[in-house]
Amino acid sequence: MIGTSAFLGIPHRRIATLLDAVAPEPGSSGRSAESEALEARFARAVLSTMIEPGDTDAGALMGALGPIEAARCVVDGVDAADLLARVGADPSSARQRSRLTGALERWRARGSAEAGARALEMAAHVHARLLAPEDAGWPQGLPSLGAGEPVALWVRGDPTRLERLDRSVSLVGARAATGYGEHVAMESAAGLGDRGFAVVSGGAYGIDGAAHRAAVASGHVTVAFLAGGVDRLYPAGHSDLLRRVGDTGLLIGELPCGSTPTRWRFLMRNRLIAAVSGATVVIEAGHRSGSLNTAGHAAEMGRPLGAVPGPVTSPASAGCHRLIREYAATCVTTVDEMAELADPIGAGRDAGYPEGADPDSPDGVVLSAVRAGRGGDPEDLAHTTGLASRHVVAALGRLELAGAVRLTGRGWEAAP
Known part of the structure; x- marks a missing residue:
């Protein structure tokens, strides 16, 4: 429960008050009294003041450590060698150390924990909301950006x-x-x-x-x-x-x-x-x-x-x-x-789960080919299905958004 403790030097009570004003909706995790949920959301607000859009170094760090630990490491001044060791990379690599050192310098120069608090105050002033990937409203297409996925979104x-x-x-x-x-x-x-x-x-x-x-x-x-x-x-x-x-x-x-x-x-x-x-x-x-x-x-x-x-x-x-x-x-x-x-022939996301789509539609034909193990790349699927490459690419995009297929190192596969 929230007591007198602090996170990144900011008292939990202040963080809770700030986040209450920018919760995505009543009952969201932004209003949770649990310290971990509170810290994770505040960490994203802080990191958003430090990170330029599309910074894949930051995305990789958050993917390895999570938002709370990533924010702690950046704010607390952890050096590149220590950070590389924490994420399981080689701290003796001069190239990796140099790249991460540069990243840490630019992040720390741009923002801070107090800047994150001010960002929340400014958002509340214009009735904006802080949206995190764990929120129900998070756009389902954003994970396709991989390490370039936004750390958070501000919504008005x-x-x-x-x-x-x-x-x-x-x-x-x-x-x-x-x-x-x-x-x-x-x-x-x-x-x-x-x-x-x-x-x-x-x-x-x-x-x-x-x-x-x-x-x-x-x-x-x-x-x-x-x-x-x-x-x-x-x-x-x-x-x-x-x-x-x-x-x-x-x-x-x-x-x-x-x-x-x-x-x-x-x-x-x-x-x-x-x-x-x-x-x-x-x-x-x-x-x-x-x-x-x-x-x-x-x-x-x-x-x-x-x-x-x-x-x-x-x-x-x-x-x-x-x-x-x-x-x-x-x-x-x-x-x-x-x-x-x-949304071809009503077979896209508006039709619900792709299995309910018309099997003769482009989405249904491509999904059947992928599930039969003939995924590979779009050219392979175009050859298998007889569809034009552009129609295969379009169908794969819709099916990925619907969670029916995913791109792996071996090509396109049916999602579990």
């Missing part, structure tokens, strides 16, 4: 809406969108919402903003992943829009309140947009558009990827054409095609 909006991410589509594209691109984004967002999908994007100008505006105007749930704290509504020109998104949907970030968006953080934010959704659709993108980064993350994780074609004379659609030509993105031209990408 009704946390019960998190379950809508289980059936969602990411709509992304260029900031410098054309009228054509914005029209397609708005029609797509409204149409997907009508079909029961939540619309996920990044809150930026152009395609992102058009998708969010259409979803909000249509009364549908939309989710904006931010590159800074959820109290820093960026860009400033979208402050009103993002407030409306927070009122009717969700604002989510992996950095604590007060954090400023940077170029690197925008790129790392994109991996979350790709990971949480059933499919990612690039509406409009130039040859070097940042939205291609989101598409790359989706392709790397085996998530279904779609691209909307544009006029062949339009530089604003050159990136979409490149995705279709070079990265096997599915060409989508209607809302129904986007919905089918995320």
Whole structure:
């Protein structure tokens, strides 16, 4: 039980008060009086002030030690050699020692236990919530990021809406969108919402903003992943829009309140947009558009990827054409095609456990092949099933999200 003891120099009673204000929902582990649950959640708040998004060194350390011990080691000044010994690595390796020393220096320079406490106070001020991987609302696609999975998420909006991410589509594209691109984004967002999908994007100008505006105007749930704290509504020109998104949907970030968006953080934010959704659709993108980064993350994780074609004379659609030509993105031209990408013939996550899906659907055919021991890689499955490679990749992404298959060192296998 919570007494007069402390964790990382912060009294348990203060930690309990801070966490009570940012619990995901009444009755969550954030309100637990058990010291271990309290410390684990506070440790994640502290580490989120120290770690930049996508830091796989930090992810590996937490995977080996857990959040409580990892936070203790970082805050208490444990040196690299001792830490390597604790995680079962070779402390005599100069290369590993040098890498971990650099990591510890940057973590300790960025945050502290007191910074974690301040982050919780700032989150409570804007009614944000701290979400941990052990919480029921944790997006089921995030573990696919491996050691790059966020240490925690900060959520602004009704946390019960998190379950809508289980059936969602990411709509992304260029900031410098054309009228054509914005029209397609708005029609797509409204149409997907009508079909029961939540619309996920990044809150930026152009395609992102058009998708969010259409979803909000249509009364549908939309989710904006931010590159800074959820109290820093960026860009400033979208402050009103993002407030409306927070009122009717969700604002989510992996950095604590007060954090400023940077170029690197925008790129790392994109991996979350790709990971949480059933499919990612690039509406409009130039040859070097940042939205291609989101598409790359989706392709790397085996998530279904779609691209909307544009006029062949339009530089604003050159990136979409490149995705279709070079990265096997599915060409989508209607809302129904986007919905089918995320949930073909009703056989995706909305149909419940994949075994209940139509065995003749792409998901059912691929799952049968994997269970028969013919998993391997997508090319093997394409040869076995007779499906196009892009359809196999899309099916594997949906089946992985549903917990039916997993990627191992031997290829794709049925999950136990």
